[in-house]
Structure formats: C-alpha cells, structure tokens
Amino acid sequence: MGGGNHAVRFVVLTVLIDAIGFGIVMPVLPGIVMKIGQVDLAEATRIGGWLGVIYAAVQFVAGPLMGNLGDRFGRRPVLLGSLAGFTADYALMAFAPTLGWLFAGRALAGLFGASYGPAGAAMADISAPEERARHFGMIGAAFGIGFVAGPAIGGLLGEFGPRAPFYAAALLAALNFTIGLFAFPETLPAERRRRFELQRANPLGALLSLGALPGVLPIGFALLWWQLAGMIYPSIWAFWMIAAFGSSPGIIGLSLACVGILMAVGQGLLVGRVVEAVGERRAAQIGLVCATIGMIGYAFSTREWMAFAWLIFTAMQCLIIPSVTGLMSRRVPADSQGELQGFNGSIAAIASIVAPALYNPALAWVTGGGAPFRFPGLPFLIAAVFGVIAMTLLFLVPKAQTPPSTGS
Secondary structure (H helix, E strand, O other): OHHHHHHHHHHHHHHHHHHHHHHHOHHHHHHHHHHHHOOOHHHHHHHHHHHHHHHHHHHHHHHHHHHHHHHHHOHHHHHHHHHHHHHHHHHHHHHOOOHHHHHHHHHHHHHHHHHHHHHHHHHHHHOOHHHHHHHHHHHHHHHHHHHHHHHHHHHHHHOOOOOHHHHHHHHHHHHHHHHHHHHOOOOOOHHHOOOOOHHHOOOOHHHHHHOOOOOHHHHHHHHHHHHHHHOHHHHHHHHHHHHHHOOOHHHHHHHHHHHHHHHHHHHHHOHHHHHHHHOHHHHHHHHHHHHHHHHHHHHOOOOHHHHHHOHHHHHHHHHHHHHHHHHHHOOOOHHHHHHHHHHHHHHHHHHHHHHHHHHHHHHHHHHOOOOOOOOOOHHHHHHHHHHHHHHHHHHHOOOOOOOOOOOO
C-alpha cells in the first residue's frame, strides 16, 4: 500500500512538472526563435508554427507507441526514460545554437511528452475502482495547476532572457527523474504484461473503430472543428500579443496564467451546474457562443488591457469539452468508454497538427513587412468561423439513441 501511495504521488508530480515545463517556455518562444534565427517577428511566427506542427505530429505518432511499450516493459522504465529525455531535451533547447537544433528539441519534446498515456495507465494499475475517479481528478488538477504556474514562471524568468525558462524546465525534469528513481515502483506486474505488437500502436485505431458507432462521427466532426478553433491559443497567443501590443514575456505569462485560473474556476464551479440546469448540448452551445465572441473580441482588440478583458469569454469554453464528451458518451456502449477517450485524443492531436500550420502563417502574412494590410486579429477571425461551424454541426446532431450494450 505504501508503494501504491508513492506511485500515486509520483504520477501526480510527473504530470504537474510536465505541465509546468510545457507552459514555462510558451512566453519566451517568440524571443528565442528571433534570437537564434536572427529573424523578425513575422518570420519567427512562421517558424513557431512549424515548431508546433513537428511537436504535435511526433506526439500523435508516439502516444500509442509509448502506451504499448508501457504494456510490454512496464510503466517505470517508460516514465523514467521520458523524464530523462525531457531533461536532455530542455537542456538542448537552452543551449541550441541554430534553428535546426531547436526543431530537434521540439521533436524530442513531442516524443517524451507522450508520457501522459503511461502515467494514466500507471494510475489505473494502482487504483481500486472506487478510487479511480478521485485519482484521475488529481491528475487533472495537477495539469491545471501546472498550466497556470508554468507560463507565470516562464514570463518572470523570460525577463532575464529567452533561454532562462529552458534551464529551469531542465532542472525541474531532472529533479522529477531523481525522485522517480527512488520513489516510483513498478505498477504493472510481469504476469499482466503483453507482447508488443506494432499494429496495435496505431494512432488511427480509435478513429477507425469508434467511427463505426451510430451518432459518434457527427459529434466527433463538430469536436474537430472546435479543437481547430481552440488550438489558436497555444499556436499564436505569445506571437499575437507581441505583434498586436508589443507585450513583454512577463505580461504574456501573466495572461496565460489568468486563462488557466479562469478555466480552473469554471471547471470547478460552472460545468456541473450549467449542465445540470440546461443539459449537455445546450451547455456546449453556450460555451461555443462565448468562445466565438471572445475570438472576435481578440481580433479587434487595439489595447493590451482588452486582451485581458476578453478572457472571461475565453474561460467559458470550459463548458465545451466536458459537455461534448458527455454527448458522445451517451452514444457509446459501456465497454467502449475507454476507447472513446482515445478517439477524442486522436481528434485533439489532429487539430494540434493542423492549427499551427494554419494560424501562424496567417498571422505572419498580416504582420510582415510585405503585408497587403496589417491586421494581427485575422487568425482569430478564422478561428471564430471554425467555432461557428462547430456550433452549426452540433445543432444538427440528432438526439442520442440508447447504446446497444447498456440498459438505459
């Protein structure tokens, strides 16, 4: 039991530090690209988009691979290997002399960042059925705290130079690895391991299998359009704030931390109450309307304080994913609920690949020296259109039929 408690604490700590490490570099990414590549902001925005694409693409492929390696060799070697890799990766990016090294670093970050699957599997290994909701809630809380703390820390450290947050992220990963060596026992017994099969490590598997269930694909298609809209924030937020307002890393980090805090408050206080009052479909539609209004607001913001004012609408998008997931869950048999999470994860991964390849070039086009007109808000208008498409598709989805393997 003591080993189980150690494992729970370590998994939560790992997710926390991973989230901090991811968020800590966001406020300074534009600065380090401009410094290493010796390019202007518009070109750095384009480069930042391709950095996002390679990170997401590697993670999309590596997620099922890491999960299957964990099923074959156990959770401990996969998680500790990921943390060791993260340490080396952040150090590499901190010292990166060229853009090529920075691209290599983001690819490695995508590979080692796919450790969330094995972390969740380890939590499932050691959790009794009645404890799983609480333990997975702890993982969600750790991620939320990390996403708030990471950008705030990164913004403060960024005032000392664009490389400083990468050094801090490397130290955090090294600390987590050291703790894991002593505090994280193996959670998957040898008798429960299975042979590694490459065909099972297929990122399209969940898309193909769940797509055959009635009513899932229409909602999944709406979710894809929303994910494409929502991915505008990790894709261009830091670049946009510099282009639109000349914001410093500290202000960028503060804005991202405010988003995290508002989203966490919304998740805790709003989601359950709103869904109970109006139902999942209407709650998702409310979230989509508010999120789209926020995107239009950002598009036409002319002062830095306006970006903070529209955050309240952005926070309301906390209603969308839980509500849409609930709608999909009603259409999926009980024995396929886990597969549904993989399906949704694949949708998010696809959006993570497409979004930076779309939004970053659009922002660069309207802010570069040869721009036909200067309008940093253009990518937000594109995202708002995607939000309207998601809203329309969700409105057209028919009501759920009872899943065949459930009795309700």
